[in-house]
Amino acid sequence: MSYYKVDNLEQYFKHYNKSIREPRKFWGKIAEENFTWYQPWDKVVEFDMTEADVQWFAGAKLNVTKNCIDRHLNKRGEKTAIIFEPNNPDEEALHITYNELHQRVCKMANVLREQGVKKGDRVCIYLPMIPELAVAILACARIGAIHSVVFAGFSSKALATRIIDSESKMVITSDGGFRGSKTIELKEIVDEALQKCPSVSTVLVVKRTNTAVNMKEGRDIWLQPLLDEASDNSVAEIMDAEDPLFILYTSGSTGNPKGMVHTTAGYMVFTAYTFKNVFSYEENDVHWCTADIGWITGHSYILYGPLLNGATTVIFEGVPSYPDHSRFWQVIEKHKVSQFYTAPTAIRALAKEKLEYVQKYQLNSLKVIGSVGEPINEEAWHWFNDHVGNKKCPVVDTWWQTETGGIMISPLAFITPTKPTYATFPLPGIQAVLMDDKRNEIEGNQVVGSLCIKFPWPGMARTIWNDHQRYKDTYFSQYPGKYFTGDGALRDEVGYYRITGRVDDVIIVSGHNLGTAPIEDAINEHPAVAESAVVGFPHDVKGNALYGYVILKETGEIRNKENLFIEINQHITDHVGPIAKLDKIQFVSGLPKTRSGKIMRRILRKIAEGNFTDYGDTSTLLNPEIIEEIQNEKK
Numbered sequence: 239m240s241y242y243k244v245d246n247l248e249q250y251f252k253h254y255n256k257s258i259r260e261p262r263k264f265w266g267k268i269a270e271e272n273f274t275w276y277q278p279w280d281k282v283v284e285f286d287m288t289e290a291d292v293q294w295f296a297g298a299k300l301n302v303t304k305n306c307i308d309r310h311l312n313k314r315g316e317k318t319a320i321i322f323e324p325n326n327p328d329e330e331a332l333h334i335t336y337n338e339l340h341q342r343v344c345k346m347a348n349v350l351r352e353q354g355v356k357k358g359d360r361v362c363i364y365l366p367m368i369p370e371l372a373v374a375i376l377a378c379a380r381i382g383a384i385h386s387v388v389f390a391g392f393s394s395k396a397l398a399t400r401i402i403d404s405e406s407k408m409v410i411t412s413d414g415g416f417r418g419s420k421t422i423e424l425k426e427i428v429d430e431a432l433q434k435c436p437s438v439s440t441v442l443v444v445k446r447t448n449t450a451v452n453m454k455e456g457r458d459i460w461l462q463p464l465l466d467e468a469s470d471n472s473v474a475e476i477m478d479a480e481d482p483l484f485i486l487y488t489s490g491s492t493g494n495p496k497g498m499v500h501t502t503a504g505y506m507v508f509t510a511y512t513f514k515n516v517f518s519y520e521e522n523d524v525h526w527c528t529a530d531i532g533w534i535t536g537h538s539y540i541l542y543g544p545l546l547n548g549a550t551t552v553i554f555e556g557v558p559s560y561p562d563h564s565r566f567w568q569v570i571e572k573h574k575v576s577q578f579y580t581a582p583t584a585i586r587a588l589a590k591e592k593l594e595y596v597q598k599y600q601l602n603s604l605k606v607i608g609s610v611g612e613p614i615n616e617e618a619w620h621w622f623n624d625h626v627g628n629k630k631c632p633v634v635d636t637w638w639q640t641e642t643g644g645i646m647i648s649p650l651a652f653i654t655p656t657k658p659t660y661a662t663f664p665l666p667g668i669q670a671v672l673m674d675d676k677r678n679e680i681e682g683n684q685v686v687g688s689l690c691i692k693f694p695w696p697g698m699a700r701t702i703w704n705d706h707q708r709y710k711d712t713y714f715s716q717y718p719g720k721y722f723t724g725d726g727a728l729r730d731e732v733g734y735y736r737i738t739g740r741v742d743d744v745i746i747v748s749g750h751n752l753g754t755a756p757i758e759d760a761i762n763e764h765p766a767v768a769e770s771a772v773v774g775f776p777h778d779v780k781g782n783a784l785y786g787y788v789i790l791k792e793t794g795e796i797r798n799k800e801n802l803f804i805e806i807n808q809h810i811t812d813h814v815g816p817i818a819k820l821d822k823i824q825f826v827s828g829l830p831k832t833r834s835g836k837i838m839r840r841i842l843r844k845i846a847e848g849n850f851t852d853y854g855d856t857s858t859l860l861n862p863e864i865i866e867e868i869q870n871e872k873k
């Protein structure tokens with residue numbers, strides 16, 4: 239019996255039970271039957287969860303690019319591996335076959351080697367969403383260098399911090415990047431960052447925008463001439479299962495970004511398995527994940543997961559609003575996308591726009607639509623389901639983290655019945671538990687608690703780069719022996735999970751624990767509301783009271799805000815209960831968000847408290863200017 243693909247709900251339970259009773263057999267069989275190894279492992283898993291010491295497939299030898307590319311060449315050499323859709327819809331899309339990808343990655347690998355990059359070296363990749371980004375990542379993996387991708391929307395300061403922390407010796411960047419109507423001067427940002435980064439000896443520069451740039455003698459080299467000279471034959475480095483594959487920094491929604499380290503074999507097995515099952519991937523499906531490759535979602539579900547399955551994956555350079563708000567839908571029609579995977583922030587933004595944008599395009603190639611990054615509120619879920627999925631595509635609300643490497647709790651498309659706002663069941667192999675305040679595991683259903691995972695899974699991060707103590711303290715100390723996710727969740731009567739928000743954001747009002755997600759959900763149900771964020775602020779009687787920041791839809795109609803406040807509180811009373819009513823409301827034009835699109839609640843909390851200083855690390859903020867506006871308008 240193969241465990242690689244779950245075919246129906248009954249089988250899900252079978253596989254799930256097997257994965258808990260015999261995790262070694264379960265993952266061992268999956269690893270053995272679906273991947274190429276130079277040498278098998280000695281032990282499937284060894285761990286000490288109190289020391290945060292976990293090893294999967296130790297003793298095995300492999301190269302992940304052999305699995306992503308080489309092994310497909312016989313059967314799928316001429317199949318499209320990557321569809322590149324440029325920022326400008328008038329620029330032609332590129333179809334890169336597996337053969338071509340192999341060639342490109344080998345050439346790039348040879349360039350890296352010639353430039354002195356060795357196994358274990360860190361290479362910082364700061365590129366826009368162009369094929370070279372994928373090629374650079376895979377070339378690092380080919381030669382055993384550790385890639386550290388930094389989202390190309392980050393400032394020079396944020397980039398410098400990450401280069402310094404990872405001690406990267408090389409940066410791969412481009413002259414610039416296209417994003418909507420803007421051109422971003424990436425090379426200039428790199429130059430500024432490198433003033434503070436003595437570890438970097440080489441900068442490889444891709445030409446994309448033809449912007450004039452400074453090339454520093456002895457350090458900066460145009461990439462293309464090197465590629466032209468390079469051989470397209472490159473022997474893959476033989477890696478140990480537990481050799482680091484990459485470092486990736488978390489979004490920084492809750493504090494300083496953490497450099498999560500993912501290792502080779504476990505990450506490979508986990509992303510391949512989760513991709514296949516969550517999206518119910520079938521040969522010839524076209525997969526489009528709209529995340530940037532600079533986030534874990536892009537690593538796992540634009541690159542590694544799809545390529546490991548020999549899939550066709552879309553890399554989209556642009557933004558959803560350029561040239562207009564129909565861009566996503568146009569791309570789906572154009573490339574006949576089968577699985578469309580995006581984030582609640584994008585869904586909410588597009589749902590605010592006219593429906594004609596969606597209705598203009600044929601979306602009937604879609605089979606599965608997915609969401610990740612934040613709790614998806616009920617209204618957004620329905621909009622996505624009704625207008626994008628046309629009520630026939632399962633919506634996979636996938637809960638996971640940079641730290642988990644891959645999807646942990648999610649419906650399996652066509653198998654798990656979906657339920658709005660619920661991430662539903664943990665995937666096979668994922669032992670999710672809820673913990674109470676006294677650190678006891680909460681048994682049974684219809685319960686609420688802190689979400690932990692009590693057994694290792696192959697895709698989990700192994701450490702924080704250069705700071706194992708922080709890794710241990712952050713994730714393994716609150717609930718000894720368990721991985722603590724930092725998120726709160728409830729488990730409904732059938733065992734479905736709903737993520738209610740960060741545990742740190744839970745607000746205790748008159749002794750009741752309130753998660754932010756269900757309250758925001760209720761607020762967003764109001765027809766005039768586009769988006770909202772709720773935080774607590776100190777209150778003499780209740781301990782804490784609720785402060786709501788609300789963005790209104792641009793309906794054009796002028797409403798009485800006093801009435802709106804009353805109506806919104808009525809919605810909360812109806813959906814959650816009177817205990818969760820807002821004490822204060824502030825109508826705002828935007829919310830502080832990370833560059834990955836998440837609301838930074840810690841800043842909103844400070845403002846609600848009237849404490850306008852000490853916002854902590856805000857380098858990952860997309861719209862810092864909004865802070866002042868909200869501050870000034872606070873009553």
Ligand code: ATP
Pocket residue numbers: 488489490491492493494495496609610611612613614635636637638639640641661723724725737739740834836
């Ligand atoms: P940092 O850890 O630096 O504060 P971050 O937690 O935002 O940043 P990520 O790893 O990108 O960094 O995000 C993971 C978090 O995103 C989860 O812990 C969870 O809070 C939220 N999340 C992701 N997917 C979902 C989902 N489907 N439903 C609810 N929440 C989600």
Ligand code: MG
Pocket residue numbers: 488492639724
């Ligand atoms: Mg986090």
